[in-house]
Amino acid sequence: MELVFENVTKRYKDVTAVERLSYRMENGVYGLLGSNGAGKTTLMRMICTLIRPDEGRILCNGKDVWQMDKAYRRILGYLPQEFGFYPDFTAEEYLLYIALIKDMHPALARKRIRELLCQVGMERYRKKKMKGFSGGMKRRIGIAQAMLNNPKILVLDEPTAGLDPNERIRLRNLLSELSRDRLVLLSTHIVPDVEYIVNEILLMKDGRIEDAGTAAGLIEAMPEQVWLCTVPETQVEGYLRKYRVANIRTAPEGTELRILSAELPAQGAKQVPATLEDVFLYHYGERSGENGTF
Numbered sequence: 001m002e003l004v005f006e007n008v009t010k011r012y013k014d015v016t017a018v019e020r021l022s023y024r025m026e027n028g029v030y031g032l033l034g035s036n037g038a039g040k041t042t043l044m045r046m047i048c049t050l051i052r053p054d055e056g057r058i059l060c061n062g063k064d065v066w067q068m069d070k071a072y073r074r075i076l077g078y079l080p081q082e083f084g085f086y087p088d089f090t091a092e093e094y095l096l097y098i099a100l101i102k103d104m105h106p107a108l109a110r111k112r113i114r115e116l117l118c119q120v121g122m123e124r125y126r127k128k129k130m131k132g133f134s135g136g137m138k139r140r141i142g143i144a145q146a147m148l149n150n151p152k153i154l155v156l157d158e159p160t161a162g163l164d165p166n167e168r169i170r171l172r173n174l175l176s177e178l179s180r181d182r183l184v185l186l187s188t189h190i191v192p193d194v195e196y197i198v199n200e201i202l203l204m205k206d207g208r209i210e211d212a213g214t215a216a217g218l219i220e221a222m223p224e225q226v227w228l229c230t231v232p233e234t235q236v237e238g239y240l241r242k243y244r245v246a247n248i249r250t251a252p253e254g255t256e257l258r259i260l261s262a263e264l265p266a267q268g269a270k271q272v273p274a275t276l277e278d279v280f281l282y283h284y285g286e287r288s289g290e291n292g293t294f
């Protein structure tokens with residue numbers, strides 16, 4: 001499976017949500033990482049043919065997805081950020097309802113639903129009403145509905161948002177399992193989620209892919225180094241203005257700062273290995289005082 005984006009652009013009045021985006025994806029897990037308003041949802045909705053690009057094309061195995069129409073939607077699964085569920089439906093009723101909307105044969109749908117409920121770890125809750133479900137349980141049912149047609153392309157908008165740490169780990173494991181033999185694209189604000197399960201990370205900013213690669217590759221390519229230094233409390237403000245600071249910790253001898261900088265930021269600063277969180281800060285963080293922040 002191959003998805004190719006050719007100069008894809010989408011504007012909303014005076015906002016360019018996605019701008020001349022070109023990229024190629026194949027089977028594997030892609031993580032779209034970006035701050036609010038970066039254009040992630042707009043891009044995902046275009047991949048799912050819910051909105052049409054103003055310019056450019058999205059090609060699936062060489063064919064324009066809009067021209068493929070139903071043939072494309074048959075191989076697509078989508079979990080939107082807010083998916084509409086029916087509180088009084090049981091998990092099974094809900095999935096059956098979605099299967100009928102998707103025009104699946106009822107006998108085939110029942111069999112598939114049973115398999116999927118096992119796969120997402122919800123088999124024993126199949127007769128329970130969804131209104132009693134936790135965020136993680138609802139999300140697992142949401143993934144099951146996206147997987148009903150065994151899609152070759154699975155698009156998940158913020159699948160781990162609002163989940164507690166246990167639920168996030170379960171969901172990450174589930175996504176790794178589902179990612180065999182298909183193209184999975186998920187968006188998130190949560191750095192560890194992409195670090196653990198994703199093969200390729202796309203850093204999206206202002207409607208463009210600013211950088212992409214494996215976590216190790218992005219860490220390696222970061223132009224700034226990461227430093228730890230301990231400074232008197234009175235100097236913290238000055239460092240915050242001058243540098244991107246990943247962390248501030250009160251230490252017995254002053255305040256310990258984790259600083260991103262191309263050169264030594266303070267006498268005695270110690271260089272430490274960078275993490276993906278540092279890369280995120282490098283791309284999306286601001287020095288205090290920039291853009292009117294303090």
Ligand SMILES: Nc1ncnc2c1ncn2[C@@H]1O[C@H](COP(=O)(O)OP(=O)(O)OP(=O)(O)O)[C@@H](O)[C@H]1O
Pocket residue numbers: 012013015016017034035036037038039040041042043
């Ligand atoms: N229907 C719309 N009408 C007008 N502007 C929109 C619309 N949808 C999105 N936008 C704008 O387009 C830009 C990209 O939004 P989008 O929702 O795609 O970003 P995002 O990365 O998914 O953000 P978030 O993480 O907050 O969901 C933002 O500036 C947003 O305000």
